[in-house]
Amino acid sequence: MTSELIHRSQTTQIQEPIVDSPRHFKFLGKGRYPIGYMFRERIPFILIGIAIVTLFFSTFPQSSRSHVSVWDSVVQPESDLLTRRVLYEEGSGSGSSIGYGRTLANVDGKVPLGLERKSLRVLVTGGAGFVGSHLVDRLIGRGDSVIVVDNLFTGRKENVVHHFGNPRFELIRHDVVEPILLEVDQIYHLACPASPVHYKFNPVKTIKTNVVGTLNMLGLAKRVGARFLLTSTSEVYGDPLQHPQVETYWGNVNPIGVRSCYDEGKRTAETLTMDYHRGLGIEVRIARIFNTYGPRMCIDDGRVVSNFVAQALRKEPLTVYGDGKQTRSFQYVSDLVEGLMRLMEGDHVGPFNLGNPGEFTMLELAQVVQETIDPNAKIEFRPNTEDDPHKRKPDISKAKELLSWEPTVSLRKGLPLMVSDFKNRIFGDQRDGDRSILTKA
Numbered sequence: 001m002t003s004e005l006i007h008r009s010q011t012t013q014i015q016e017p018i019v020d021s022p023r024h025f026k027f028l029g030k031g032r033y034p035i036g037y038m039f040r041e042r043i044p045f046i047l048i049g050i051a052i053v054t055l056f057f058s059t060f061p062q063s064s065r066s067h068v069s070v071w072d073s074v075v076q077p078e079s080d081l082l083t084r085r086v087l088y089e090e091g092s093g094s095g096s097s098i099g100y101g102r103t104l105a106n107v108d109g110k111v112p113l114g115l116e117r118k119s120l121r122v123l124v125t126g127g128a129g130f131v132g133s134h135l136v137d138r139l140i141g142r143g144d145s146v147i148v149v150d151n152l153f154t155g156r157k158e159n160v161v162h163h164f165g166n167p168r169f170e171l172i173r174h175d176v177v178e179p180i181l182l183e184v185d186q187i188y189h190l191a192c193p194a195s196p197v198h199y200k201f202n203p204v205k206t207i208k209t210n211v212v213g214t215l216n217m218l219g220l221a222k223r224v225g226a227r228f229l230l231t232s233t234s235e236v237y238g239d240p241l242q243h244p245q246v247e248t249y250w251g252n253v254n255p256i257g258v259r260s261c262y263d264e265g266k267r268t269a270e271t272l273t274m275d276y277h278r279g280l281g282i283e284v285r286i287a288r289i290f291n292t293y294g295p296r297m298c299i300d301d302g303r304v305v306s307n308f309v310a311q312a313l314r315k316e317p318l319t320v321y322g323d324g325k326q327t328r329s330f331q332y333v334s335d336l337v338e339g340l341m342r343l344m345e346g347d348h349v350g351p352f353n354l355g356n357p358g359e360f361t362m363l364e365l366a367q368v369v370q371e372t373i374d375p376n377a378k379i380e381f382r383p384n385t386e387d388d389p390h391k392r393k394p395d396i397s398k399a400k401e402l403l404s405w406e407p408t409v410s411l412r413k414g415l416p417l418m419v420s421d422f423k424n425r426i427f428g429d430q431r432d433g434d435r436s437i438l439t440k441a
């Protein structure tokens with residue numbers, strides 16, 4: 001091997017470059033091409049190359065060439081959504097420009113002239129959960145096409161099963177912590193466990209969902225020109241020092257407590273949302289949701305209303321934490337869904353408090369549950385949980401004025417609707433179904 005190399009190098013040394021052949025001009029080194037040769041031999045090839053490239057670009061316009069490398073299958077091929085599920089070639093990078101999605105809508109979300117938008121294509125992350133599934137019902141009901149993205153951590157297929165087979169509905173089992181690209185006009189971003197039992201189960205995952213998941217959805221909104229709505233929470237006010245809470249109040253939150261993965265996660269999600277809006281011109285909306293109850297809540301999720309209802313139905317004592325004098329406001333789910341849709345369709349970014357200002361102590365709530373389900377239900381006191389806020393009551397003046405929205409369903413009217421759903425699920429009687437539950441309110 002060595003001797004062969006030596007032999008070759010010796011051969012090269014004794015060979016003289018044949019300078020009269022154009023193929024050997026490279027031996028002359030950089031900058032030593034004769035000008036006459038360049039014009040005579042190379043320029044025609046360059047011109048032909050430019051002509052071919054120009055022809056290619058005018059024949060295949062930008063929109064039909066995908067920058068995306070890996071395509072996943074359409075979840076329901078028969079769907080008319082023109083929806084494609086793809087994996088990013090550039091990770092979750094939020095500033096880059098993947099062209100897909102601009103065949104119908106450009107970066108500003110505007111439809112090119114000559115194309116009519118039949119109905120909205122709406123993405124609901126967390127759409128198989130409690131609030132999300134009711135929102136999906138309303139969106140489908142008004143004629144939109146809906147894609148639900150949900151990892152089914154706390155959500156259930158049963159919550160949306162009545163839409164299976166509808167060509168305007170798709171369910172994608174997907175974790176929002178991973179990027180996804182979908183062609184949509186609006187994004188309702190709900191994906192996040194909402195009850196303390198669930199969000200404390202894996203706090204790191206909770207904060208990742210709030211931060212990375214929200215970044216991914218904002219990146220998607222930017223790419224496809226969609227309007228983005230974040231479902232934030234009254235928890236951003238922490239244990240409030242101001243009562244009732246207005247949107248301008250900055251809150252009193254423990255950054256290192258056991259609830260911080262949720263509280264601070266949502267606060268960061270709000271920050272990201274506003275930064276995408278201010279810095280990148282994304283259309284955003286922020287809702288701060290206060291305690292909401294209704295059918296399809298997880299039965300054993302530890303939230304006070306579901307706790308009391310399930311306990312009363314099972315003939316167990318109602319567990320009251322602390323002295324029971326801490327207050328909460330309870331909003332029926334149909335009121336919340338109405339507020340979210342008004343916010344999305346309206347002209348105001350927010351944040352907006354969406355909640356029912358009617359204030360109840362835990363003991364008063366227990367009393368209403370007793371009246372509705374079982375007057376003999378006993379109350380049992382337990383030590384309070386860490387960082388449990390003492391008071392929570394929304395000031396909804398802003399939503400009233402700018403969204404013309406306020407809750408209409410009282411606790412005494414809404415609770416029986418939830419009770420009949422819980423009864424069906426706890427005792428296995430699904431005869432009534434639950435499709436009509438929301439509309440009864």
Ligand SMILES: NC(=O)c1ccc[n+]([C@@H]2O[C@H](COP(=O)([O-])OP(=O)(O)OC[C@H]3O[C@@H](n4cnc5c(N)ncnc54)[C@H](O)[C@@H]3O)[C@@H](O)[C@H]2O)c1
Nearest residue numbers: 126129130131151152153154155175176190191192194292
């Ligand atoms: N219900 C309330 O009282 C209330 C109050 C304040 C804020 N919110 C907010 O409203 C939203 C919906 O709450 P909910 O009460 O319907 O809760 P929920 O737990 O019933 O629904 C959340 C949904 O998100 C899904 N999800 C969770 N992590 C996910 C992930 N990483 N990727 C994909 N999907 C994921 C769950 O499977 C579930 O379907 C949440 O963002 C919550 O923070 C709710």
